[in-house]
Amino acid sequence: MRISGARTEPPAADDAAAWITGAVHDGWFTEPPQAVIDRDEIIIWGRVPAPDLAADATDADKAAAQAGRIHQFREDTRDARIKVALQVEHRYQRKVSWGVRCGDSEDLFTHLSAPVMTRLRQPERQVLDTLVDSGVARSRSEALAWCVRLVGEHSEEWLTELRDAMTKVEDLRRKGPQ
Incomplete structure (x- = not known):
């Protein structure tokens, strides 16, 4: 673990x-x-x-x-x-x-919504505030979730390759040196 x-x-x-x-x-x-x-x-x-x-x-x-x-x-x-x-x-x-x-x-149906803490610098906060001010999101939290969904939708192939690579690394770690 x-x-x-x-x-x-x-x-x-x-x-x-x-x-x-x-x-x-x-x-x-x-x-x-x-x-x-x-x-x-x-x-x-x-x-x-x-x-x-x-x-x-x-x-x-x-x-x-x-x-x-x-x-x-x-x-x-x-x-x-x-x-x-x-x-x-x-x-x-x-x-x-x-x-x-x-x-x-x-x-x-009812599902988990997990809080995630992050530190953002002013340029990133300004992106979130623009989304809130324009009515795209009701809060910074909702704006950040919107951004994450958007990135996930538009980079699914890359994220899949990354997850596959992480799985291979984990398999190698488990095997360890002989």
């Missing part, structure tokens, strides 16, 4: 997706659930079947039907999802959130 300040890292979650696939109830999802994992949270994404609609249904009708399907899934599975989440939280020492996809719609 790596120690960063007073906080210890949670255990590895390499097998979390497989474990979660075995733990969720058969019939909940049309495909195996996807687990998105970081050091604080595991989001379990599942796809539910899209509702059958008339061939002439409008895009608004489709979106409403999909939202209704997601809402019904959330209500019908609440107690069972809580049981699974508690088991996952205990095993992997991370909070668990649920997200559901239906057709083109998706909804992320």
Whole structure:
């Protein structure tokens, strides 16, 4: 375990997706659930079947039907999802959130919003203040989150390569010299 300040890292979650696939109830999802994992949270994404609609249904009708399907899934599975989440939280020492996809719609149920402390110099603060002053964000915190999302969207390929490289370095560290 790596120690960063007073906080210890949670255990590895390499097998979390497989474990979660075995733990969720058969019939909940049309495909195996996807687990998105970081050091604080595991989001379990599942796809539910899209509702059958008339061939002439409008895009608004489709979106409403999909939202209704997601809402019904959330209500019908609440107690069972809580049981699974508690088991996952205990095993992997991370909070668990649920997200559901239906057709083109998706909804992320209650999820973790972790505070992050940072020190910014005046030019960076001015960027955040411009976003707040222009109404793009309500606060510096929201402006910073907006910036992080924007960078993530526009540099996903680079971030993926970086994560892959970090995984290779971690594997080499674990192997160590013989």
